[in-house]
Amino acid sequence: MNAKIAIGAVGEVQFVVEPRHTIDFAQPGLPPVLSTPSLVWFLEHAGIEAIKPGLAAGEISVGVDLEVQHLAPTPVGMTVTCMARVVQTDGPVISFHIEAHDGSEPIARGFHKRRIIRAESFKRRLNAKPPV
Numbered sequence: 001m002n003a004k005i006a007i008g009a010v011g012e013v014q015f016v017v018e019p020r021h022t023i024d025f026a027q028p029g030l031p032p033v034l035s036t037p038s039l040v041w042f043l044e045h046a047g048i049e050a051i052k053p054g055l056a057a058g059e060i061s062v063g064v065d066l067e068v069q070h071l072a073p074t075p076v077g078m079t080v081t082c083m084a085r086v087v088q089t090d091g092p093v094i095s096f097h098i099e100a101h102d103g104s105e106p107i108a109r110g111f112h113k114r115r116i117i118r119a120e121s122f123k124r125r126l127n128a129k130p131p132v
Helices: 036-054 119-127
Strands: 010-016 059-070 079-090 093-101 106-118
Touching (some): 010 036, 036 079, 036 093, 079 106, 106 119
Antiparallel strands (some): 093 106
């Protein structure tokens, strides 16, 4: 790692919920809402932002663990803020407290872990797998 990743480092990502981020339950009276997989994507990117300054050239991070509670629905058009705060470092494994808010209420919280790896090693490992 180029620099030590500090406990308390924060990454934040904001986005406006678009139809492509929603799930439609196809039940009368239920409008499309932000899907959990879309929310998770943005929460992971908040973690990436939190540790980006501590990565050396050729290093990337990959998600290795995620525990999230999706607490409330969010309709199309609302702005969501996702935040990841570094709470622990254990060698290449970085742990985060994650949360999301839609401007009205908290919509998610949980924990996430990312592992810092060498991009070149990752590519070699991937290329060693048989083609599909």
